[in-house]
Amino acid sequence: MNKLSIDPTNGACGAIFVAAGLFFGYQSLGQEIGTAFRMGPGYFPLVLSGILIVLGAIIAIQATRVAGEPIGAIAWRGMFFILPAPIFFGLTVRGLGFVPSLFITALIAAFASQRMRPGTAIIVALALTIFSTIVFSYALGLPFQRFGPWLSWAGV
Template identity: 50%
Template sequence: MTLHKSARDLLAGGIFVAFGLAFGYASYGYDLGTPLRMGPGFFPLALAGFLVLLGLVIALAGVRNTEDAPLGAFPVRGFVLIIGALMVFALTIKGLGLAPALFLTVLLAAFASRRTKPLAGLVMAVALPAFCIAVFIYALRVPVPLFGPWWPM
């Protein structure tokens, strides 16, 4: 199946716009606050606006581009591993705690790409949680336990 590059860009732009609108709608359930005293809904709304803007720019580029290019196969492996990683995090954060849940999440997400070597995936699965722990637990003092009740310690 061959589509114009413009069709690919229009599809990608539409997906960005749809996600941006959905997150923007969801952010209105929280207090927005003001730019000086931001509420919990301010940042998600700003991020949603950025997604919509990015989607419109990508779609506009698609309208201007008329080159032929194959659409390519749908990356089933990547899709399953990324969605699976998000689900593992959601299901294990309370039971395992932040450190092991992040380790598992990053490890699964790292192998969504066929180009990731096992050592590189392991390095990412150690380094990214270490960075998140430093930022969220120690710097921002977010009250999330490092290890949960499921962890055998």
């Protein structure tokens, strides 16, 4: 009889997908589901959680068939910079405005890489801010403040 071996990376990924799908599927049952033609607020989350469960199961099954590499070291630096960046943006976009919040968010996220130098990070953040302002503010005409009330003292 063959010994069951599981690729730890894909096995963990599949288990996380299934667990997240079950959690959100259970949460969506508290909402009105409706039908495919008259969807309630819980319909779309339930469908997405079902897809997530199926994908997680496929990944977990595939983890038993293919031998993979062991899970390596956790990239703490990446998590330390990437995870707080969108949180910072969400907390400051109304107060600082879109342009300064996006610039600082991009600057924070840029330092997730160990090879990023401060000058390069500023250039990347500036380019991303200019591009996003052109696309979201001017091209799409989204109604948000480019500079918020927290910067009113600066005359901006």
